[in-house]
Amino acid sequence: MGKTPRLMPRSFAHLSDEAVVAMLARSDESALAELYDRFGRAAYGLALRILRDEKLAEDAVQEGFLAAWRNADRFIPERGRASTWLLTLVHRRAVDLVRREGRRRAEPLRESFEPAPSESAEDDAWLRIERERVQWALKKLPDQQREALELAYYGGFTQSELAERLGEPVGTIKSRMFTGLARLRELLGEPRPGEAAWKPTPNTT
Amino acid sequence: MEADAQHDLTAAYALDALEPEEARRYEAHLARCERCQGELAELSESASTLAYATDAPAPPPELRSRILAQARGERANVVPLRPRWAKPLVAVAALAACVALGLGLWASSLSNKLDRREAEIKRQQRVAQILAEPGSRKISFSRGTLVVGRSGDGALVLNKLAPPGADRTYEAWVADQGAPQPAGLFEGGKAVAVPLDRPVPQGATVMVTEEKAGGAASPTQTPFVIVRNASQS
Structure with a gap:
């Protein structure tokens, strides 16, 4: 051909x-x-x-x-x-x-959107998997860290506003944000249990 | 002291959670603090993954054309949407190490096109089916995800895979105790969904190698994807 x-x-x-x-x-x-x-x-x-x-x-x-x-x-x-x-x-x-x-609102978004069909089923699959992966990692964070990240990132609250809202010193909020982000990075980066080590056997030629 | 206080603001800055005045001071500090630059790069990356945790509808199609129209209006010498893209491509490839992905054009004969398109649509439907199956298992790894339905039907979803070299193909393999068995040929793309031709038993390993066009009977190259169908926490 x-x-x-x-x-x-x-x-x-x-x-x-x-x-x-x-x-x-x-x-x-x-x-x-x-x-x-x-x-x-x-x-x-x-x-x-x-x-x-x-x-x-x-x-x-x-x-x-x-x-x-x-x-x-x-x-x-x-x-x-x-x-x-x-x-x-x-x-x-x-x-x-x-x-x-x-x-600004603190409540999580409840209404579930009807996801509009996009042009490519592959893109949809990819976004869906990414979403599940990040949601999985978020769930693994201690509640207070997750709360700080969500209120700041999705809620648009500043650290001072969060301190006031949660009745904690700003230093505590800062460290929750830092630890939360660092932990999230670890969770998303660490090889999953399924990721096996495998070496090609030299005699497969 | 002052510097220490500024270092502490990196996470909040990555989350856009500083008051405007604080943000300005932090940026002034950032410009001359290598430690903060490095830390900010990492923390920002992890903050931006949060963008993917949201479940949302597609934006209205007009948004795309609106953005493009406004961008066009802002610059005098815009490279227009369609023609003449091959030249800058080569230039940029030469320019930056980050452009490492393959630039090879897709090669396919016209007569092949329709068949392939149809086959591609069937593939996507198959992958969507496995994904949607209740109880299907998803195992993420650095380059993508292995999905295994309850019946053992498997699919690989890979992100941004450069096309294979000329006269080469990607080949998926399933190894269950014995030697890896061929499980299908495929090409690259922005996102690649590949149903596997062979069931993936519990504990089996799925691999991908680049092989000569037409595929091989057993892997001749080191796999760049290796993922085991084992339960994930």
């Missing part, structure tokens, strides 16, 4: 996130589209969780992606992943908005 290269290359699908941001810094609109296709849904989910208002969530996502567009040349791959950088930009916009609107 003769192999011919595809006439219309599809996209940046096989580039790393960091490479896509490098393209973004060159004002490449396709790179922005690709970045949105990779993270738009997670970004919107995050913004909606913080803002609980679809219009405001869209604004936060839009501002976050445009901040990425404007500042892509300042992204330093050695300092962290592109996904972290982008989600941080969106998170910051969402938190700014929620503070401005004075609509």
Whole structure:
């Protein structure tokens, strides 16, 4: 069967996130589209969780992606992943908005959204697995650490507000946040029980 | 003293949980503190994983076009959406080590395309089925997740796998006590969902190697995915 290269290359699908941001810094609109296709849904989910208002969530996502567009040349791959950088930009916009609107809420989001079908079943599977993985790790945190992380990250509360709200010294809140994030990192990074060591046997050739 | 107080703010900064004035002071400190830069990178990464814990609908489709339209309006010499992407690609690849993923174009004959597309849709449906099965087991590892249904049907969901080299393919294997047995060929992509051709018994190990096109009868390369179907806490 003769192999011919595809006439219309599809996209940046096989580039790393960091490479896509490098393209973004060159004002490449396709790179922005690709970045949105990779993270738009997670970004919107995050913004909606913080803002609980679809219009405001869209604004936060839009501002976050445009901040990425404007500042892509300042992204330093050695300092962290592109996904972290982008989600941080969106998170910051969402938190700014929620503070401005004075609509911070502590309760977890109860209404269950009907997840809209996305174009790719694979992406859905991937997001779903990521979600389960992070939720699993969050559940393993001690309650007070989880509470501090959730109120700060999803609730938009500052550490001083949290201290007041929970009736604890700011130092206690700081250390819960620190320990919670560090532990979360361990939980998400540690090899799971299923991850076995395996070496190829030399004589399989 | 003052520096110590600033170090302590790294986690709160990573969570965007500082008052504006505190944040400004911390940023001034961050600019000259390597320790905080390193710690912030780690803590921010772990904070941003929290974004994935939310369950939400897809954003409205207009949002994408709105963002693109505004971005276009902001810059004079935007590289337009469709054509001319091959050139910058090569340049960027040469430019940065972080661009390590393969740039090879997909090669496929036209006559193959439709068949493959159909086969791909069937694959996705199969994976979705296994995922949705009550009691299916999910074992996460660094590159993705192994899903095993109650009947032992398995699927691998991998994240961002560069396409295999020219005339190469990825091959999945299932090893249950004996030698690894071939369990299907597949290619790379942004997210890859691969139903396995062979059941995955409890305790068996699933592996992936890169092989010559057409696949091999037993692995000739070191697997880059190794995951065991064992219960997870």
